[in-house]
Amino acid sequence: MVRAGDAGVLLAGTGLVIMLAVYAWGGDRGETVIIRAAGKVVETTSLAQTRVVSVSGPLGPTRIEIEPGRARVARDPSPRQLCVKQGWLTQSGQAALCLPNQVSLEIRGHTVAYDTLGY
Amino acid sequence: MATPLLMTHSVIEFPVSADDRRIARLAALAIGLTLAEAALPSPIPGVKPGLANIVVLLVLLQAGWRAAAWVSGLRVLAGAILLGSLFAPGFWLSAAGACTSLMVLALARYLPSQHFGPISLSILAAFGHIGGQLALAGWWLLPGAAIIGLLPVFAAAALIFGAVNGVVVARLLAPATSANEQPQES
Numbered sequence: 001m002v003r004a005g006d007a008g009v010l011l012a013g014t015g016l017v018i019m020l021a022v023y024a025w026g027g028d029r030g031e032t033v034i035i036r037a038a039g040k041v042v043e044t045t046s047l048a049q050t051r052v053v054s055v056s057g058p059l060g061p062t063r064i065e066i067e068p069g070r071a072r073v074a075r076d077p078s079p080r081q082l083c084v085k086q087g088w089l090t091q092s093g094q095a096a097l098c099l100p101n102q103v104s105l106e107i108r109g110h111t112v113a114y115d116t117l118g119y
Numbered sequence: 120m121a122t123p124l125l126m127t128h129s130v131i132e133f134p135v136s137a138d139d140r141r142i143a144r145l146a147a148l149a150i151g152l153t154l155a156e157a158a159l160p161s162p163i164p165g166v167k168p169g170l171a172n173i174v175v176l177l178v179l180l181q182a183g184w185r186a187a188a189w190v191s192g193l194r195v196l197a198g199a200i201l202l203g204s205l206f207a208p209g210f211w212l213s214a215a216g217a218c219t220s221l222m223v224l225a226l227a228r229y230l231p232s233q234h235f236g237p238i239s240l241s242i243l244a245a246f247g248h249i250g251g252q253l254a255l256a257g258w259w260l261l262p263g264a265a266i267i268g269l270l271p272v273f274a275a276a277a278l279i280f281g282a283v284n285g286v287v288v289a290r291l292l293a294p295a296t297s298a299n300e301q302p303q304e305s
Contacts, residue, residue, distance in 0.1 A: 001289050005234035009242050013278040016246075021271035029267075069267070 028092035030107035033071045038102045057101030146193035149174040153198035166276045176288045191217045212252045219251025220244045238285030245281030249273045
């Protein structure tokens with residue numbers, strides 16, 4: 001009753017389920033985002049809703065975009081734009097630092113990868 | 120002198136072919152299975168055995184894709200009317216799932232049948248079903264990452280129920296084909 005192709009489809013389907021499980025549950029997807037300015041936490045918010053947060057540093061405003069499951073520094077006055085070029089952050093422990101403007105963006109998930117990070 | 124009353128005597132006849140009757144009968148069967156299934160408790164909305172797909176698949180293999188599309192469409196529409204969910208979000212999810220499932224079957228039926236039996240078709244249709252539903256749900260009802268955590272659950276359910284339904288279809292077809300074409304096959 002089970003033909004050769006059926007076994008193939010079953011295997012492919014199982015592979016797809018495993019891939020989806022690794023994609024969805026593997027790693028540690030971020031759940032909250034912590035925004036700091038000059039070392040102080042300015043904002044701790046959930047990574048569930050779309051939001052735009054503007055934080056002002058010594059050089060000017062840093063614009064941070066939060067979307068379901070990810071966050072990024074969209075605009076920053078720092079000269080080399082390193083934190084902007086990092087793009088979207090999704091995993092727990094990832095951080096984007098805009099050092100000249102003293103603004104940082106950090107993603108936290110279920111488990112915290114580090115106790116503390118000094119910049 | 121012709122009077123307007125005469126107009127009422129004209130009769131418009133819709134000839135009902137044997138195919139129409141067969142589609143209606145099978146659609147009624149599919150609707151019955153949909154209703155029975157709606158009474159089953161489910162841990163997650165959307166995880167269902169999809170018993171009506173057994174009927175759709177049988178129709179596809181015995182009467183072709185057009186008849187299967189009719190049965191599937193009637194099943195979604197009449198099932199929603201009977202469950203009182205017509206044009207509710209659940210109806211659109213169901214319709215999206217049925218559409219993608221039929222599109223997948225439209226391609227999958229050209230797979231060589233000596234290698235790919237009803238089990239393949241059923242699994243592919245089940246993935247099409249859940250894929251269409253999740254695509255619409257992700258785009259319209261729950262945009263964002265909310266669904267991602269449940270994706271593997273839905274996919275696993277599609278795989279398991281698809282395979283089980285496929286085995287049922289193969290079993291139901293087995294006596295017919297072994298009597299007609301391949302009597303030596305057990």
